[in-house]
Amino acid sequence: MLVASPWRSAARTDAGKVRARNEDAFLDCPQQGLWVVADGMGGHQGGDIASQLIVASLAELPVQDDFDERLKGIRQCLHWLNRRLGQELTVTAGRHDSIMGSTVVALLVDGNRAACIWAGDSRCYMWRGQRLYQLSKDHSLQQQLIDEQNMSLEDARAHPSAHALTRAVGAADVLTLDVLELEVYPGDTFLLCSDGLYQGLSSDALGNALSLTAPHVALERLFDGALRGSARDNLTAVVIRQ
Numbered sequence: 001m002l003v004a005s006p007w008r009s010a011a012r013t014d015a016g017k018v019r020a021r022n023e024d025a026f027l028d029c030p031q032q033g034l035w036v037v038a039d040g041m042g043g044h045q046g047g048d049i050a051s052q053l054i055v056a057s058l059a060e061l062p063v064q065d066d067f068d069e070r071l072k073g074i075r076q077c078l079h080w081l082n083r084r085l086g087q088e089l090t091v092t093a094g095r096h097d098s099i100m101g102s103t104v105v106a107l108l109v110d111g112n113r114a115a116c117i118w119a120g121d122s123r124c125y126m127w128r129g130q131r132l133y134q135l136s137k138d139h140s141l142q143q144q145l146i147d148e149q150n151m152s153l154e155d156a157r158a159h160p161s162a163h164a165l166t167r168a169v170g171a172a173d174v175l176t177l178d179v180l181e182l183e184v185y186p187g188d189t190f191l192l193c194s195d196g197l198y199q200g201l202s203s204d205a206l207g208n209a210l211s212l213t214a215p216h217v218a219l220e221r222l223f224d225g226a227l228r229g230s231a232r233d234n235l236t237a238v239v240i241r242q
Contacts, residue, residue, distance in 0.1 A: 005030040007109060010215035011238040012223060016196055016231035023102075024194050024236035025051040032063050033109040034074075035238045037122050039194040041101045041168060050085055050102035050170050057081055058106065067110045074106060074117055075177055078169055085170030101170030105136055105192050107240060109184060116180045119167045123198055124180075127189040127210035132203055135180055139167035163195070189218070190240040196233030200226040215239040 011028035015021065023040030025048075038054040040047025057077055064070050085100050103120025116124040121138040137143060142162040145151040156162060167176060189210045198206065201222065209221040218239045226235050 005033065007033065007240055007242055008215050009035060009238060009240040010219045011035070011236075012219055013234065013236040014223065014227065014231075016234050017227070018230075018232045019234055021048060022234045023047040023051055024196070024234040025055040025102075026192075026236050026238055027055045027059050027106075028238055029059065030240070034058065034061075034106065035190075035192055035240055036104065036106040037192040037194055037236050037238060038105075038169075039103040039120065039122050039196075039234070039236065041103075041165070041171070046100040047102060050100050053085070054078070054081055054102055054104050054169060067108075067113050067115075070110070071108055071115050071117070071179070071181075074108060075179070078104060078117070078119070078177060079175055082169050082172075082175035086173065101165075101168040103165065103194070104169050107190055107192055109240075112184050114182050114184045114190075116182075117177055119169055119175060119177050120165050121163070121195050123191075123193055123195075125191040125193075125206060125210070126182075127191070127207060128185065128187070130211070132207040132210065135182070137178065139178075140165055184242065186242055188242055189215075191222075191237060192240075193222075193237040194234060196231070196235040197222065197226050197237050199233070200229040200231060200235070210239065213241070215241050 007030045027036035038051035040051035103122040105118040105122040108115045118136045121140045124136040126133045141164040142156045145156040209218045212218040
């Protein structure tokens with residue numbers, strides 16, 4: 001029998017104002033201590049299939065007592081999905097220049113331990129002590145230009161391919177995942193979101209929303225703000241609070 005989770009969460013996705021199809025997907029499983037956002041690569045064949053496959057596969061993972069084993073299982077699942085998406089593309093598209101891929105960001109929590117796992121530019125934020133922390137680091141050309149060529153954020157943003165991904169599930173033969181482990185404290189609030197959401201909101205707007213006590217209220221504030229803007233991309237967010 002599952003024990004009631006000390007974590008509360010709320011999740012939502014929206015196609016936005018421009019895109020006809022929503023290629024985002026999310027997993028909201030507080031009883032399992034697992035939450036996920038996946039953003040199918042827009043403009044590529046099967047972006048929505050890739051994001052939904054990631055979420056469905058992670059949802060089926062067994063809930064083990066050992067945190068490290070669960071984390072290992074998530075990583076193994078994503079590596080398996082990376083290979084499967086490559087195989088699916090070969091069968092369905094028959095084109096070598098296509099990609100069937102998706103970003104992924106996942107949060108695993110058990111007791112006072114947490115881990116953020118990601119590939120791509122979907123993000124994990126944490127609100128703690130009235131401060132907003134971005135836990136994940138984008139796998140994008142924009143971030144690469146900042147890191148490797150010491151470009152300013154403004155110059156990197158101006159690059160015509162700034163939003164191109166440097167990592168994603170299904171984008172290359174070998175998937176490299178980043179993992180950040182941390183200790184959680186009472187009152188910690190986490191946000192998983194696709195780029196369509198955070199690109200339409202300032203850091204102050206994100207922090208103000210996450211400072212609200214109830215996850216569903218914070219989520220409503222985030223979407224109200226994002227949908228007041230251009231909302232050119234799909235929007236997805238999961239808010240998690242202890």
